[in-house]
Every structure is written in C-alpha cells, then in structure tokens.
Amino acid sequence: MSLPRFVVESPAGPAAEGALVRLGDEQARHLGVLRLKPGAALELLLPEGAWRADLAELARHHAQARLVAPLEERREAAIPLHAFLPLPAQLSLLDELLPPLVELGASHIHPVVYARSEYDVRKTAARLERWRRIVHAACEQSHRTQLPELGGPLSFEDLLAVDLPQKWVAYELPTGAANPVLRREPLAFTSGPEGGITDTEFQALARAGWAPVSLGPAILRAVTAPVALLGAVQFALQDGRAGA
Secondary structure, three states: OOOOEEEOOOOOOOOOOOOEEEEOHHHHHHHHHOOOOOOOEEEEEEOOEEEEEEEEEEEOOEEEEEEEEEOOOOOOOOOOEEEEEEOOOOOHHHHHHHHHHHHOOOOEEEEEEOOOOOOOHHHHHHHHHHHHHHHHHHHHHOOOOOOOEEOOOEEHHHHHOOOOOEEEEEOOOOOOOOOOOOEOOOEEEEOOOOOOOOHHHHHHHHHOOOEEEOOOOOOOOOOOHHHHHHHHHHHHHHOOOOEO
16 A cells, blocks of 8 residues: 655755655644554655654644655656646636646646637636645655646747747647657647637647647537547657657
C-alpha cells in the first residue's frame, strides 16, 4: 500500500536528511483524519523532488515532518506536456477536468479564453485558488514526482504565440490531414470550449503552426477532449510509438 503524499511548495530551507518541514493547516487536518501518529511514515513532494519522511509533530492546526531520504523514483512523462485548456462558460467544469489531466502527466496547465468562453475576470480569479488545491490533491493522489505548473488565464493571442516544437489542436471537423506523429519533444495541446473552436480561430491556429488532431467521429464534450488526447499521448509514449 502506498504511503500518503503531501505537496510542500515552499519549505523553510533546502531538503536534507533530518530537516523538519512544516505542513499546512489543511494537511494537518488531513493527517488527523487519517489517524496518523508521530513516527508514522509518509512522503513529501518538495521542489527538489519526492522524499520519504516521518511525522514528527501533529496538532489540530500544526504538523511537522522529518525528512528521511530522497525517493529515487520517476513518474513523469518522457516529454513536457503543456495543456492549454479551454476556459468553459461553466467554470465548475474545470474542477472536473483538472484531476485526470494531472494524473495523466500534464506538466503545465494554462486556461485559455476562446471566443465562446464567456470569460468573466472576477469570477475566474475567484476560482484560481480552488483550482490550485485541486491540482495539489490530484498530484498527491497520483504520486506525481513533479508538481504541475498552473498558470492564469491566457488570451487567444497568447495561445497563438506559444513557441514549442509540437503544437496540436483537437478539432471535430474533418480537415483531410492525417494526425501528426508524436515526437519526443515538448508538446502543447489545446481544444475548444462548449460550442467548439470557431472557424476563424482554427484558421489562425493553423497559420501559427498548430496541427489538427482527430479524436474519432463522435463530438466530444469540452471536458472529454483534452483527457482523450492526453491519454493517447501517454499511450504512445509508453508503447514506444513516439518518434525521436
């Protein structure tokens, strides 16, 4: 059985055997729910990587862990995976979308304002902290060894300016082009919000070097397409089908 893992973004000092690391109030409450006692083994995900640790102190709003040894493990994808997610009109849909993308290895996550996103600056800003907590929880649950970077909303013009070796856009209409072959280089991928990507947006993406990707004949939901695409990418990476 795997040990509980906790993300610590900003420890007080560098990681070293015997160093004490303070956990957050919410993490202390979680440890209490798990009924762990001082001396119990757990794992911490620090900026330097994953560490084995022992619970040193636990109170209602206070917990400290003592670092034991770095964990020699690697659970990240073979290439950086940049997910440029459509900002949905119903913002709670991102709550549903983020966990599987983290579990499937997204290294960078950026919401994008498409023409059909119905973007509200105030409402979106109010949810960013919630999305950060969701990313942390999914990272802990899946025992990732790197915390994905969650960025703020980007404009469509920002998306056009992305400069990565591979850029894919999931598109529901037939284009006559074969799906691109995955290479072992950083990959950016995106898809549309509810209602899809407009013709004008797709043409602009194509001119900016984004290759269209078909995910099958069915019309997928805005929360399904990114997960389906990233699952196919991970399958290709694990199956050895990605090119050099």
